Structures are given as C-alpha cells and as structure tokens.
Amino acid sequence: MLANGHACTSSDGILSFMFSESGMDWYPNFESWENPCDNYGACGPFGVCKPSESPICKCVKGFMPKSNEEWSKGNWTGGCVRRTNLSCETYTNESVLSKGTDGFLKLERLKVPDFHEFMSSLAHDRFEDCKIQCLSNCSCRAYAYVENIGCLVWFKDLIDMQHFPSSGEDLYVRLAHSELGEGKAIKLIASLTAIGFMSILVAIVFSLHWWRAKQKRHVELTARRLGSTSMIKIHRDGLREYIGKHDPSELKIYDFDSILIATDSFSITNKLGQGGFGPVYKGMLPEGKEIAVKRLSTSSGQGVEEFKNEMLLISNLQHKNLVRMMGCCVKEDEKLLIYEFMPNKSLDTFLYDLMKRAVLNWATRFNIIQGVARGLLYLHHDSYVKVIHRDLKVSNILLDEKMNPKISDFGLARMVEETQSLENTQKVVGTRGYISPEYAMGGIFSEKSDVYSFGVLVLEVINGKKNTNFYLYDQQLGFLAYAWNLWNEGRAVELVDEVLGDLYSSSEVKTCVHVGLLCVQDNAADRPTMMDAALMLSNEKDGPNPKRPVFTIQNSAHHPQPHFENTNFSTNEASITMIEGR
Incomplete structure (x- = not known):
C-alpha cells in the first residue's frame, strides 16, 4: 500500500505536512514552530x-504600557505610549532644529515596523542626511538607513516590531532629551574609556624614557583619605566586601587554612614581633617561600582602619626600599596581611642590642640611611x-x-594630592620621639613631618641609642640639642657609636x-625636602647651617605629660610623649 502526503499552510501561517496511508484519514505528521511574534501587531x-523572552513583549525605552491591566493579562495589542512628550511638540513656537533637545535611540537587529516611507530625494550613501531629515520634521517618529535601499522614515505609530537574535536592521526611535540620559552616559563612558586607554599607552611610552617606578591604576584614588573613624567597628563581612571593591590587580587573596599551615597555627616559635596592630609571624608556603604574616588583633578597633589603609596603599607602591606586600587574607574575625620575609627583622633588633650592634659597621649604617x-x-x-608615612622610626625599617x-x-x-602641602587632624598619631613639633602641638602634618622623623632616625643610626633614652640632666640637654652642640663645636664625629671605634x-x-640636624629643625619651612636631603647625602648639594633645636623630648616623671595615640610595631617604645620648649 502506498503512502500519500502533502504540505499546506493555515490561515495563521503555520506550515503543516499531512500524511495518509490509504488516501483517507489524513493527519498532521509535522507542523512548523509557531512564532507568537509572527502575529501581526502582537x-x-x-x-x-x-519570542525567546517572557513576556514576549516589551515597550521601547521611553515608552510605557498603555494599559497595565491588559498587559498583566498577557494582552499586549494595546501597545505602549510615550512617557515624556517630545520637545518639538511642547515648544511649538520655535523651529524644530533650533530646539535640538530631541534625539534618537538606536534599536538593533529588528524587523522594521510597518507603514514606512522611502525618502527617494536623499542619496543612498548619506546616513546623516536621513537623520537630519527625520529630526527636522516633528511628525517623524523614527528612521532607518537600510543598505542598498536607502532612507526609510515613519510618521505613524511604530507597529509590528520584532527583535531577531541575528541580522535585522537598526532602527532609530525619536525620544525626548530626558529619556536619552542613560544612552548618553554610555557614550560618555565609552569615550572616557578610549581616552583613558590612550593615556595609559602614552604613560607606558614615557615610562620607558623616565624609568619611573611601576604605577598602578586601581585604588580608587576614589578614597582621598584612606580609612574613616566610622569604619572602626566594621563588620567582618563589610570588610570583605570593601576588599572586593578595591582589590588591586596584583594583590593575592590567600586562603586562611594555607596561612594556618604556613605559620604552624601561629606558633609562638614563629612569632617575629608584637605591636599595637597585633603580632607578626614567620611562615613557609608550600613552594618553600618564606613570608611574614601580620595578624590584626581582634581587640584593636583602630587596627581595622590600619588594615584597610596598609592593604590598599602599599599594594600599589613598588620600590626596592619599601617592604613588598604579597597579599591578604580575611576570614570571619581574622584579618591578615602577608609580606615578603625579611630575614634580619627590623633595624632596632641590631641598633639597640649591645651584642648585635657591632654587626652594623659604618658602611652598613650609611647604606641604611641612604x-x-x-x-x-x-x-x-x-x-x-x-x-x-607618619610613623617612620627605627623599628619600622x-x-x-x-x-x-x-x-x-x-x-x-x-x-x-600633589598640590596639597599641609593636612590638619584632631588625632595625633605616631611614636614618641619621632613626631615633629607642628604635628604634636597643632595636629598639622605634611611631608616635612616625615623629614623630621627621618632626621631623628639618621642621628640614632649614627649614635646607636634611642633619642628618648638620652638626656644630660646636668646640662639640660636632650639628644637633638646634644648632637647640635657637637656639630656646632666641630666635634660631630664624637656622636658616632663607640662600638665602631675609628672605623668610619x-x-x-x-x-x-x-x-x-637640618631635618629636625623646629620650623618645618627650615627643613629640606627629601629630594634635597638625598642630594646632600650624595654630596651633590650643600646645605645651610642648622639652627639649634628648641624642642626636647625626654623621659621624665616630674612633669605632666600629654598623651598621643600610638601604634608602635615594637613593644619597646612607649606611648607617652613630652615636648618641652626651652
């Protein structure tokens, strides 16, 4: 018996293949997929x-459903109405082009609407003319420039539009200026991105000539003052989110368990030091690399600010004389910073140790200063x-x-900021003996505050003693005034640590x-910049004669002492500062 079959198309446009074995009792063997968008004006x-979305209908941007009730029932045939009137319709007493506040929204990959008109008077290759023609006529609702056809415009409601996954035409729908904000923002972002990209390329070229240190682009620079007192009690999840938003490109996020293994569960035998921030431990990663792990003390509220500050700042600073951060770790209440390991620990472990001090010969001390x-x-x-830096001291080297x-x-x-020279703070932070007079007395800090701390550090490295532990009561001289007297009398070499003998x-x-002595001048304006200080150290520049330091910092139990906030990394430095004018 022979089988019969034929194809037919229904009034709805659905293609079917009918099949019968006897020529009777026909039944459909195949039906094409029904595309609901093929219904005219759906x-x-x-x-x-x-058709691939649910619901299948959406209003063009700048339009809203004519009847929300009907749309909620799945009846979209009522279509959409404009949310904001066109400017050319509002200001009828002005010419259309003079207003210039209407614009066009680009819709891609569309089956163009019905009832278009062909602008035969325009050249086939003039897209911009098509846009101007539509913009100059307030009745023009949209335009499209179709390849090999030319300019099509619409003066009636746009109906029977369908979005295709590929191919299709670009349609430009007229909207009021206020409805185009997002589109313009996208264009602006794209333009700024392009400009930024070109700037980076230029910066790379210049960096090859200037051989400047590697510079990073991530750090929001968005926060002009790293850390905020309102974040002192930040929740651990909030800190994790903060890190995620500001994650520098080369800052690795370590797994807490791997750090736990590396430090032998923060064993006391691996402890390198203790400070206001918390303890520091030595660790060994599986690949054999040694690390230093700074563990934020859970009882230190201020430590959270320091953690954020140090993580975001140092991860973007690269120099051979700055410690390198390798990454961080946050898990519940645990907040860790991971650094490259320094086998010789900090400078104070040698300089203030009677047995180890001799290791620091003059060449080593001079190299450290430089x-x-x-x-x-x-x-x-x-x-x-x-x-x-605001906390430069021997124990932080x-x-x-x-x-x-x-x-x-x-x-x-x-x-x-590069143009900023001074900052004022209600909270004086730092370490006794290294804080500049203007910062300690008035809360004003600048780069000259670091210069002052550097000057104290230089004199301590030469002498081998803490400036706060030195005071000649019979002469009422502090360490800085004593050093100035020796220099003024031509006896500067007598300041040298006695363990060096004559080997300097x-x-x-x-x-x-x-x-x-120039760096510890009482007046910040009298101190050199670090550029000048570096040039003087290399004998490329001469400096003026330093004035005698007036402010003296001493240990005394006989005078009331103002308290200053202290975040020392070493436990051998006190948190009380006394500054006396002479």
Missing part, C-alpha cells in the same frame, strides 16, 4: 516582540600619588638578607649629622 504600537632616604623620596615625589633597608608599616600613612668615614659622618 505587541501593539511601540512594543517590541522577542636607602631610607630613597624610599621616602619615592613616597613623597616619585610614586603615583604623594604619600606621608626592615632589613633583608644583605642588610638593605625597607620601610614598612603603612597603617598610619596618608595619601595627599669622618666626611660621611659629618654629612649625615649635618643632614640629620
């Missing part, structure tokens, strides 16, 4: 049909943004395996004492 005027100067010069002048210095602990650091360069010692 979404009504100014509605676009997209290295710290280069690091500060980078922060103040050469980095992508000016940074004021780490030493690598070759005794090269690296500035660490950026928890109190501040970024300032007298010219280098005199230069360092001179620079150190």
